Every structure is written in structure tokens, then in C-alpha cells.
Amino acid sequence: MVVLGVVMLVLGFGLISLAKFWPSSAKASASAAAVEPAPAAKEITGPVVAFAREIAWPRSIDPDAGVLSESERRVVVEGLGIVGDAWCARILAQAYDEEDGELRVLVVEALGMCESGDVAAALERAYTSYVVAERYAAIDGASRRGDVALLERGMRDTDGSVALAAAYGLHRAKRGDLVDGALDGRDDARANEIRRVLPILV
Numbered sequence: 001m002v003v004l005g006v007v008m009l010v011l012g013f014g015l016i017s018l019a020k021f022w023p024s025s026a027k028a029s030a031s032a033a034a035v036e037p038a039p040a041a042k043e044i045t046g047p048v049v050a051f052a053r054e055i056a057w058p059r060s061i062d063p064d065a066g067v068l069s070e071s072e073r074r075v076v077v078e079g080l081g082i083v084g085d086a087w088c089a090r091i092l093a094q095a096y097d098e099e100d101g102e103l104r105v106l107v108v109e110a111l112g113m114c115e116s117g118d119v120a121a122a123l124e125r126a127y128t129s130y131v132v133a134e135r136y137a138a139i140d141g142a143s144r145r146g147d148v149a150l151l152e153r154g155m156r157d158t159d160g161s162v163a164l165a166a167a168y169g170l171h172r173a174k175r176g177d178l179v180d181g182a183l184d185g186r187d188d189a190r191a192n193e194i195r196r197v198l199p200i201l202v
Contacts, residue, residue: 057095074103081110089116096126105133112141120147132159143169148178155182160190167194171202 058065058076068076077095080088092114095107108126111119119141127138127150135154139162142150151173154166167179179198183191 053098053100055098057091057098060091060094070103073099074106077103077106077110081113084114086114086116086118089114089119089122093118093122096122102133105131105137108134108137108141112137112144119145120150123147124150127153132162135159136162136165139165139169142166143172146173148173148175151175152178152182155179160193163190164194164197167198168201171198 092111123138123141139154151166151169157163
């Protein structure tokens with residue numbers, strides 16, 4: 001019995017010691033796992049490729065035109081707007097697709113001075129731009145042409161200057177009734193600005 005008691009005592013101390021040191025070992029393993037660096041993420045994207053924008057519309061005028069600088073293209077765009085026939089309008093529509101920035105706004109202005117059945121569609125497309133200057137130029141062109149449908153859309157523009165230009169265009173087209181209808185019941189800042197400024201312009 002004494003021997004059995006001693007064996008049980010030794011076994012008990014062994015289990016207590018094991019229980020005492022086991023959580024530390026587990027925590028140490030967990031800590032080691034926590035600080036172990038994660039494997040590097042696999043690269044899933046390819047190399048960045050830059051595409052050069054081609055400006056080809058000058059070759060529609062002269063196949064041997066070569067590469068024109070921005071200032072040279074500006075002069076050509078202004079000249080196309082002055083001539084303003086259907087041929088010029090087709091080239092300007094192509095230029096609108098290829099140019100950007102200030103030169104693209106100038107293209108829209110030149111389109112507005114052209115006399116062609118294709119101009120209305122080109123101005124409508126320019127009016128869908130997120131660039132305010134392009135939308136303003138499209139509305140100005142619509143005002144020159146008396147394009148009432150596009151001017152009515154312009155009256156609802158989120159930019160006050162575009163909405164005011166559309167209201168002025170409708171007045172030029174002798175459609176003040178549409179301006180009044182668009183402003184009826186509105187008391188927002190854009191509507192009040194049109195009410196204040198339009199009488200000064202006309």
C-alpha cells in the first residue's frame with residue numbers, strides 16, 4: 001500500500017507539473033504562429049502598359065499632314081469652324097473623339113458653328129460629357145442653331161452657368177415659355193440665379 005501511495009503521489013505531481021507547463025507551451029506556439037510572417041501575396045496583375053493616343057484626324061484633311069503640334073491643330077480646328085460646312089463637321093466629329101482637354105472644348109465650339117445635319121448629334125454627344133466646359137460649349141452651339149430639345153435638357157443641368165446659357169438660348173429661340181415652365185415651382189439657387197441674370201442678358 002505504501003508503494004502504491006508513493007507511485008500515485010509521484011504520478012500526481014507529474015500531472016500537475018505537466019498541467020502547469022502545458023498552457024505556456026500552447027501560448028508560446030500560438031504567439032509564434034501569430035508573429036510568423038504571412039506568405040507574400042501572389043502578384044495577380046500584369047505590367048502597366050501605356051497606350052499612346054493617336055491623333056489621326058488631320059490626315060482626313062491632308063494624308064501627308066504628318067504629326068501636328070497642339071498649337072497647329074488648334075489653328076486647323078478654328079479654321080474648320082470658320083468654314084463650317086458638312087465636310088468640316090465630319091472632321092471635327094472625328095477630332096472630338098481623339099482630342100482632350102482645352103482643345104476638345106474648342107472642337108465642340110467649332111462644331112456649334114457648322115451647318116450640317118450631323119452637328120446636332122455631335123452636340124448631344126458632347127453634352128453628355130462630365131466636363132462642364134464641354135457641356136457649356138455644346139449648349140452654346142445648340143443656342144446658335146436653335147436646338148430647342150437640347151436647350152431644354154440644358155435647363156436641368158447641375159451646373160448653373162450651363163443652365164443659364166440654356167435659358168438664354170431658349171430666349172433667343174423665342175421660347176421664353178419653356179424657360180418659365182422649367183422654372184415654375186422651383187426655388188433652388190440655380191433657378192433664382194436664372195431669374196436674376198436672364199433679364200439682364202436679354
